[in-house]
Amino acid sequence: MRKKDDVKIKIEELEKQKAEATEKYLRCLADYQNLEKRVKAEREDFVRFANKELILKLLDVLDTFEKVEAHLKDEGSSLAVKQFQDVLRTEGLEKIEIFGKQFNPEEAECVETVEGETGKIIEEIKAGYRLKGKIIRTARVKVGAGNSK
Numbered sequence: 015m016r017k018k019d020d021v022k023i024k025i026e027e028l029e030k031q032k033a034e035a036t037e038k039y040l041r042c043l044a045d046y047q048n049l050e051k052r053v054k055a056e057r058e059d060f061v062r063f064a065n066k067e068l069i070l071k072l073l074d075v076l077d078t079f080e081k082v083e084a085h086l087k088d089e090g091s092s093l094a095v096k097q098f099q100d101v102l103r104t105e106g107l108e109k110i111e112i113f114g115k116q117f118n119p120e121e122a123e124c125v126e127t128v129e130g131e132t133g134k135i136i137e138e139i140k141a142g143y144r145l146k147g148k149i150i151r152t153a154r155v156k157v158g159a160g161n162s163k
Contacts, residue, residue, distance in 0.1 A: 062106075062146050069107060073143060073151060076102070106146035112153050113138050122153040130158030 076098055083091045110121050112135050117124060121142055122135065130136040135155045142153030 063148070065105065066145055066150055069102065069105065069145060070150060072102065077140065108144050110142035110144060110149070110153055112142065112155065117155070117157045120152075121149060122155045124157045125154050126156045127159035128156045129161055132158055132160045134158045 076095070079091070079095045079098060083095045112118070112122055115135055117133050117135055125139055128136050134157070136158050137156040138153055139156065140154040141151075142149065143151045
């Protein structure tokens, strides 16, 4: 009778070890699959935003061109600025439209408060931009602080 009990105990131990090993294997498999997904997502993000630094530098040039265009009011400079904006747009760049909206610190940086409707953006000093939906440069704005009388 003793041998049967020993065999039963041994079988139970082996079944427990098998269950533990199966559980560890499934956990490792899930961890590996999650790692693969994370690496794939990081790689896709890298590819999507690889040119972010270059675009940020080009935005400073665009700012200058837009100031020149506003000053000169020349058809040639307007055409060049529009073409430059179109090229950046094809790369996934979009201007954040904020003028007249409520101030949102995620999209804009307040550089000054002025007379005007409280919390509303009164003036845009420097445009903000999104690259493929992600904010890469916040706008610099003047925000209304109420009417002073």
